[in-house]
Amino acid sequence: MAFLAGREARVVFGWFACGYFLSYALRSVNAVIAPALVAQFGLSHAQLGALSAAYFLAFAMMQLPLGVCLDRFGSRRTDASLLLVSAVGCGVFALAPHTAALWIGRALIGAGVCGALMSALKGYRFWYPPVRQSQLAAWMLVVGTGGALLVTVPVELALPLLGWRGIFGLAGLLLVATAAGIWFGVPRDEERALSPPQASQSIWSGYGQVYREPYFWRWGLAAVTMQSNFVALQSLWAGPWFTQVLGMSPKGAAGALFAFNAVLLVGFLGLGWIAPRFERRGFTVLQVVGVGSVLFIGLQAVIALVHQPWAWLLWLPLGVVSTCYTLVQTHVAMTFPPALTGRAFTGFNLLIFTGIFLCQWLFGVSLDLFRASLGSEVAAFQATLLVWVAVQAAALGLLLAWRVPPPAPLPAQAAPAAAG
Numbered sequence: 001m002a003f004l005a006g007r008e009a010r011v012v013f014g015w016f017a018c019g020y021f022l023s024y025a026l027r028s029v030n031a032v033i034a035p036a037l038v039a040q041f042g043l044s045h046a047q048l049g050a051l052s053a054a055y056f057l058a059f060a061m062m063q064l065p066l067g068v069c070l071d072r073f074g075s076r077r078t079d080a081s082l083l084l085v086s087a088v089g090c091g092v093f094a095l096a097p098h099t100a101a102l103w104i105g106r107a108l109i110g111a112g113v114c115g116a117l118m119s120a121l122k123g124y125r126f127w128y129p130p131v132r133q134s135q136l137a138a139w140m141l142v143v144g145t146g147g148a149l150l151v152t153v154p155v156e157l158a159l160p161l162l163g164w165r166g167i168f169g170l171a172g173l174l175l176v177a178t179a180a181g182i183w184f185g186v187p188r189d190e191e192r193a194l195s196p197p198q199a200s201q202s203i204w205s206g207y208g209q210v211y212r213e214p215y216f217w218r219w220g221l222a223a224v225t226m227q228s229n230f231v232a233l234q235s236l237w238a239g240p241w242f243t244q245v246l247g248m249s250p251k252g253a254a255g256a257l258f259a260f261n262a263v264l265l266v267g268f269l270g271l272g273w274i275a276p277r278f279e280r281r282g283f284t285v286l287q288v289v290g291v292g293s294v295l296f297i298g299l300q301a302v303i304a305l306v307h308q309p310w311a312w313l314l315w316l317p318l319g320v321v322s323t324c325y326t327l328v329q330t331h332v333a334m335t336f337p338p339a340l341t342g343r344a345f346t347g348f349n350l351l352i353f354t355g356i357f358l359c360q361w362l363f364g365v366s367l368d369l370f371r372a373s374l375g376s377e378v379a380a381f382q383a384t385l386l387v388w389v390a391v392q393a394a395a396l397g398l399l400l401a402w403r404v405p406p407p408a409p410l411p412a413q414a415a416p417a418a419a420g
Contacts, residue, residue: 049364086112228355
């Protein structure tokens with residue numbers, strides 16, 4: 001099979017990148033519009049967390065059928081169709097008269113963008129050579145972080161003009177345009193190359209193979225505590241932390257979020273550049289992720305204990321070291337045979353996004369409980385983050401101590417480093 005090159009390769013990457021850009025923007029937008037939602041609907045911390053987490057709950061619930069659709073129908077048809085569901089969700093959210101409608105709209109958005117990254121990674125394995133896989137994944141994460149940047153200062157500036165409802169209406173139109181671009185602009189050869197499932201084999205049976213693999217769980221349990229918690233902070237709770245713990249204004253918090261996501265974007269760019277060099281020098285994924293996790297946990301502990309106005313700067317290195325966990329999903333998925341790639345990616349994604357839902361919702365529940373018992377908003381935020389630090393430290397210990405091998409050797413140059 002001839003891999004894509006030149007303009008055709010750029011077009012395929014570009015359309016999938018557009019979908020992921022919008023996916024990440026919609027994932028993170030509540031961190032900026034949270035004050036407006038709280039003011040209009042009178043939401044508690046737990047209610048705000050549950051509303052924002054509806055995206056992640058629906059996203060997680062869609063992962064298993066998504067994997068089947070990717071392996072059965074291909075990346076183009078799956079992603080384009082689902083983005084239209086997200087466009088409908090944006091419309092529901094924009095027109096919502098009460099919190100129940102907000103929740104439904106947010107859930108539809110999450111369900112519709114559930115394949116934005118996984119569809120791309122599945123298609124990239126077909127259209128691009130193995131040596132490009134980790135680099136393409138890193139570039140996609142750069143694009144996604146660009147979406148997070150879009151919903152910081154630019155959305156804060158647009159709110160007086162469009163309102164949060166107008167912003168979601170505009171997002172719905174952009175999703176429709178992107179779905180059309182993917183449907184008509186991406187080649188169909190991947191779909192023609194798909195292997196039809198055996199008549200006697202359940203379409204769900206591949207997930208059993210994925211979830212029975214101990215190596216999957218060795219990495220998954222660590223990722224679900226650290227990566228999930230980071231996304232929960234980035235996409236919602238970082239904003240309230242800046243305003244309620246550090247005393248920043250909404251405008252100042254939006255600026256801090258912009259800087260935070262800009263540094264994260266640079267971190268992903270750096271990861272795409274440095275990962276192949278780590279590989280050539282013989283560093284393993286376990287070594288890179290182990291060192292990054294120690295720094296990640298330590299920085300969160302410092303953030304929890306320091307609440308001076310300048311402490312928002314501590315979030316910048318946190319964003320950089322968090323990027324190490326983006327190596328894990330491709331690393332684990334590439335240990336499974338090609339026929340299971342879609343289900344390996346989405347099976348891992350199910351863990352991650354279930355974890356994000358739980359982290360984002362339970363963070364709000366914990367805040368309300370600690371505030372009632374400690375009598376202080378700042379103390380509640382600090383205590384909640386320290387609880388998550390302890391959970392992450394335990395998960396890292398399990399990753400380092402549970403020395404199970406991968407199910408099969410990684411393809412040459414398919415992952416950014418050798419098996420840990």
